[in-house]
Amino acid sequence: MSMAPDPELDINYAPELDLRITFAHVQGYEGNASPEYRFEVDCRLRHATGSFTYSVSDLCFDLQSFSKFSKELQGMQQGLRQEAALKSVGEMMVLRLEGDSRALKATIAIRESLAALLATLNATLDVDYDLFVNKLRREVDRFLQEVRQLEPSPSGWTSQ
Secondary structure: OOOOOOOEEEEEEEOOEEEEEEEEEEEOOOOOOOOEEEEEEEEEEEEOOEEEEEEEEEEEEOHHHHHHHHHHHHHHHOOOOOEEEEEOHHHOEEEEEEEOOOOEEEEEEEEEEEOOEEEEEEEEEEEOHHHHHHHHHHHHHHHHHHHHOOOOOOOOOEOO
């Protein structure tokens, strides 16, 4: 019996950016506490002389952040908003879209604690509106639906 692959959100609609968010595990808790959803993130930013690569195996996202991002993308589609942002818990990673159908920019901001230091990576790219608003919204909705189907357990269930 083969297992279905873990839910994955691939954002590779620009030549300079590959961003993959893959479900890693969910931890349920006793009582009223919300479960914690953890994801693997792989990001590659290409530039004229090479690329920057960032990978993390255990980044926490509240599922509400994906839902909010989808609603903000919908607002952009309807002309009611000019910004949408997907933020991890603690904003260690933020993907922000700003603009409209004439000029849309994507900014990826990554922060990582390194001992007593905080390393940051920021990049802003001109991106295609149809791909980064319309297609991405459909993909976020699909991803969120797949992740919500995974049930947490108090004993530390993982998808593996």
